[in-house]
Amino acid sequence: MSAFSPITVSGVLLAGGQSRRMGGQDKGLLPYQGRSMASHVIDSIVPQVDDFYISANRHIEEYQSFSFPVITDDLDNFQGPLAGILAVMEQIDSEYLLTVPCDNPLISPQLRQRLVEAVLATGSDIAIAHDGKRLQPVFALIPRRLKQSLSDFLTSGQRKTRDWLFQHKVVEVDFSDQANYFININTPDDLQAKPKIGSNIPVLGFAAFSGTGKTTLLTKLIPALRDKDIRVAVIKHAHHNFDIDKPGKDSYQIREAGAEEIIIASAKMMALMRKNHDEIIEPELQPLIHRLDTHNVDLILVEGFKHENFPKIELNRAELGPAVLFKEDPHIIAIASDKTDSDDDMPLILDINNIPAMVDFIEQFIFSWKS
Template sequence: MTKSTYPTVTGVILAGGEARRMGGNDKGLINFVHQPLIAHVINHIAPQVEKLLINANRNIERYQQFGYSVISDSLSGFQGPLAGMLAGMQAATTDYILTVPCDSPAPSPKLRQRMLETLLRTGNKVAVATDGKRIQPVFALLDCELAEDLQKYLASGERKIDRWFAQQAMVEVDFSDQSDSFTNFNHPEDVRFPALQSSVPLLGIAAFSGTGKTTLLTQLIPKLRSAGLRLAVIKHAHHLFDIDQPGKDSYRIREAGANQVIVASRRLLALMQTSDVEQSEPLLSDCLTRLNLHELDLILVEGFKQESIPKLELHRASVGKPLLFPEDPNIIAIATDSDLLVKPKMPVLNLNDLDSILDFINNFIRQYHHD
């Protein structure tokens, strides 16, 4: 194949596995946050590639309903990711294929850009993502000219993906700043309560409406900054909102149909991104990929109550709501303005004593890194 002046890429979502650890259930079709796992992957990968293919070996009609061509392995019997990669190369009409698994719902929005830039700079044929600790072999950008070599490798009876990679001109691409984008689901309980891993301490603020979450944050943030901590706040909104005002240029551009708008000045950069899938709730992992984690010591999270991250519960007796901790195993401490009838086996802080909450957060950060 003659390379295009501008390299083209076909995305290949690998959904052809047997999913034995998932009890045999087809991973890509398991619901997560109101839609199948593969729908999340499509939303992240489709904007990054010229074409998109789904590699599946069962439930073909179900996968076709997502609106993209479905390809099956040429080898029978669930032969592993290399068989799906080969099927992708053989079906693609582009220079490269970008492969991602169907069970990682939030691949990096920079996956294609960073991988392709690395291949073009180095002249290699295979780019494989690394989270900073180990390679993530199914997150790969492959030159389609390798199809014949891969076919011979599989015909010899080999199936090991790392062994084939080692035979190629391979380069690792660093995504240690977005390690959460590789979070995947292997067991049924993972989908119900996915544990989100982060190199930066994540602390959720959990409370009923009216408890004063935002008020507490605005009081805590100056103290945390004074203590030398670099921090970010991620807030979940339950309704439509705008950070820009109607009539402003950025608002008019977005309303005209732009899916992403960046407004930049000397002191401020803001990204506004719209989604065509209105019923899809945002994932915390999606938000994390947009942060520069290397410049942070702490991320405070307001909302995202379904996410499995450590949380500090705020409780005011005057709100008249029950405690959350009996139903949420991720709550690690409670800040309250009243005596609790039930004595929890966790720290109980004075909600009106900011210094005690600050001490708790500092200890939490130290313990987070120690663990």
């Protein structure tokens, strides 16, 4: 599952709590943006670990449907995350256990990498993520060799996670550049709020009504950005059925035979095709960003997804009426229009026909994202 690592790491989804602030509902199974929170976490963390487990004390069959081992605590009455961690530590063969909670649907794609590097660099026992404002003790890398220490701690009647963690040498790992990946969903109101998109690569969207010319603008901007040595990836939302394959091709026949995913690769290009079944809801931006290979990308441009929370430029043509999306979306940072006069309450106005000026604005946006 994971890339090469000098140590072996198992992962665990911690879903064994009582969820008091959620009215006792099982948070991992609650719907978040159309899917259970557990499914969001699993999609993000499984590619980072060598094997994966779920710690749960109720709704066992529902958690087993994810096709990973489900481990219950030996202790009664929901004794907290440490009880679940110990139960999983007793099952694994890996040297380390990477823990993540079920109520944090966004997981940094660098979580394992940074925690492992910190442990190896400092000689610490445990690595814990820090989002720049607070410690995140359930995002931790814990060695299996501390299993007896944890067992003794729980046997003594103690339950506080921080108290046990800091009995050992801990390194706090800086994730302040990815603070948006730590968004614990604890209340019903939290479930309804969409978080800002998390990415270590600048993400900039173009929001507009149909017919405004989003694609036309992108085809002009991308070459101009390339001239500035800014490498661009694009994510585009399609509102209709589409197919990049053709009947009669080998890959088309294989897909129609029932393959769920197909990768076609050559020396020049690679394409991944995955079937979306009828019950699947509209695609979400965050998982699509995770699918990009960002090692050779400086900027991600997004066409569509205007209802998600990330920085956007609203496109406007005078013939289609005034700009209006910015009034409902605080994430619109500028308006690109062929009408450049503005009211006091409007964001910065960019000339949609002045590509060099728009490139200058995007360069400043990239700099501000990274600073």
